[in-house]
Amino acid sequence: AQSVTQLDSQVPVFEEAPVELRCNYSSSVSVYLFWYVQYPNQGLQLLLKYLSGSTLVESINGFEAEFNKSQTSFHLRKPSVHISDTAEYFCAVSEIYSGGGADGLTFGKGTHLIIQP
Amino acid sequence: DADVTQTPRNRITKTGKRIMLECSQTKGHDRMYWYRQDPGLGLRLIYYSFDVKDINKGEISDGYSVSRQAQAKFSLSLESAIPNQTALYFCATRGGGLNTGELFFGEGSRLTVL
Numbered sequence: 038a039q040s041v042t043q044l045d046s047q048v049p050v051f052e053e054a055p056v057e058l059r060c061n062y063s064s065s066v067s068v069y070l071f072w073y074v075q076y077p078n079q080g081l082q083l084l085l086k087y088l089s090g091s092t093l094v095e096s097i098n099g100f101e102a103e104f105n106k107s108q109t110s111f112h113l114r115k116p117s118v119h120i121s122d123t124a125e126y127f128c129a130v131s132e133i134y135s136g137g138g139a140d141g142l143t144f145g146k147g148t149h150l151i152i153q154p
Numbered sequence: 155d156a157d158v159t160q161t162p163r164n165r166i167t168k169t170g171k172r173i174m175l176e177c178s179q180t181k182g183h184d185r186m187y188w189y190r191q192d193p194g195l196g197l198r199l200i201y202y203s204f205d206v207k208d209i210n211k212g213e214i215s216d217g218y219s220v221s222r223q224a225q226a227k228f229s230l231s232l233e234s235a236i237p238n239q240t241a242l243y244f245c246a247t248r249g250g251g252l253n254t255g256e257l258f259f260g261e262g263s264r265l266t267v268l
Contacts, residue, residue: 046194069254080244080261081197088254127196131255141187141248142257146196 039064039130043145050118051153058113058148060102060128067133070111071142072102075125084126087111098122123152157181160245160260168268173232175263177245184249186228187257188212188220191242200243203228235267 044059062068072084085096092104102113111128126149129142158179167173177186184205189197199212201220209220217239219231232239242264246257 069256071256073259081257081259083256086254086256141185141199141202142255144197146194 039068039132039143041128041130041143041145043128043148045148046146047149047151049151049153052120053117055116056114056118056122056150058126058128058150060111060113060145062109062111062128062130064109064130064132069131069133070102070104071129071131072096072100072111072113073127073129073144075127075147077124081127084113118150118152120152120154122150125149156261158245158247158258158260160243160263162263163261164264166266166268167235169236171235171267173235173265175230175243175245175265177228177230177260179226179245179247179258181247181249181258182225183247183258184225185247186222187246187248188218188228188230189244189246190214191244191262197244200230232265235265237267240265240267 040063042061050056070087073081074084075081085094087094087104095101100115102111104111125147127147128145131142161176187202188200190200191197198214200214200218201212203209203222206222221229242262244262245260248257
């Protein structure tokens, strides 16, 4: 069975500074990888996903994540954060069946990104 | 309108009461899920359903039951609520077949049990 570890429960960072939110996963088969974001008092929204191809994936609001198979990691980065990025970020993994489809998601425990002015 | 709708959005109840949280979706997805979110614990799977005739227990099903009334509707019940069931509950859906596992979430139902 797969598992996801988000190494930091909380990350404070100053506005306009870079940030990295760490995510490692464990699985015996190939996986799809996701980052979801939860803004205060809202549900979860997909931020970005890795399915195949280029190991670097980007979101429309400046976040990027890189799939590293050898290190089983999918860390999320942004070169310059804004107050509006304050949210909870969840890393998630989905194992790929031999037939090509995928099972449901297993989530990490989340990282609270706190942007300080 | 939201693709995945949860009702109620907020509910305060007392220990021992029966509570039902409802979820409906317009995405046409076969698979529906109920998750529970607690601070520091992330999301934990309560129950999931692959179609109307298929119900499966998740990681933390004790104290909960579900009903899949139609492809588009999946409700979660607490037969006798207790305070440690105070949490934020999310319904989610995804397509079947050759899909990526991506889930689509409702906006959550915040339940407080006094």
